[in-house]
Amino acid sequence: MQEYKWDGKIYEYGSAILKQKTELVINDKQLRLNLVEILKSALYLNSKMQGLALPQLGIPLKGITCISNGKQMFMFNPIITKQSKIIRVSNESCLSVKGRYYVKRPEYINVVYEDIEGRKQIIKETYPHSRIICHEIDHLNGICLPDIGSPTDK
Numbered sequence: 113m114q115e116y117k118w119d120g121k122i123y124e125y126g127s128a129i130l131k132q133k134t135e136l137v138i139n140d141k142q143l144r145l146n147l148v149e150i151l152k153s154a155l156y157l158n159s160k161m162q163g164l165a166l167p168q169l170g171i172p173l174k175g176i177t178c179i180s181n182g183k184q185m186f187m188f189n190p191i192i193t194k195q196s197k198i199i200r201v202s203n204e205s206c207l208s209v210k211g212r213y214y215v216k217r218p219e220y221i222n223v224v225y226e227d228i229e230g231r232k233q234i235i236k237e238t239y240p241h242s243r244i245i246c247h248e249i250d251h252l253n254g255i256c257l258p259d260i261g262s263p264t265d266k
């Protein structure tokens with residue numbers, strides 16, 4: 113099993129890795145713990161952020177972390193299965209992007225993901241957590257703020 117290491121670098125918008133679609137994370141506990149450790153240390157070093165996705169750390173796999181109700185969550189292979197028609201415009205920032213962007217996000221979403229143990233979890237998240245999860249899942253699909261938003265300082 114390949115062990116991933118993070119070199120401490122946050123990849124920036126324009127890097128090839130932030131434009132590509134990511135691979136599914138296989139159901140292997142060692143691998144998932146390895147990825148969780150990397151996500152934990154990266155979020156710890158960037159504690160102002162509320163979420164991060166593995167491609168931002170140079171790893172092209174479907175894994176994200178976010179802070180929800182003060183707790184750090186780890187999601188593997190997350191998919192949005194439902195989203196509200198009610199939309200909010202949010203003002204977002206990203207470690208990989210300079211400046212802030214206005215982006216349209218659904219008020220609530222349903223997400224299916226796998227946890228560290230490989231168990232399927234289904235959650236419903238409302239704004240603002242829905243916004244953070246949508247942002248991180250976008251990274252797994254090669255999408256960054258400048259691709260879908262407009263700069264706040266224009």
Ligand SMILES: [Zn+2]
Nearest residue numbers: 206207208247
């Ligand atoms: Zn981001």
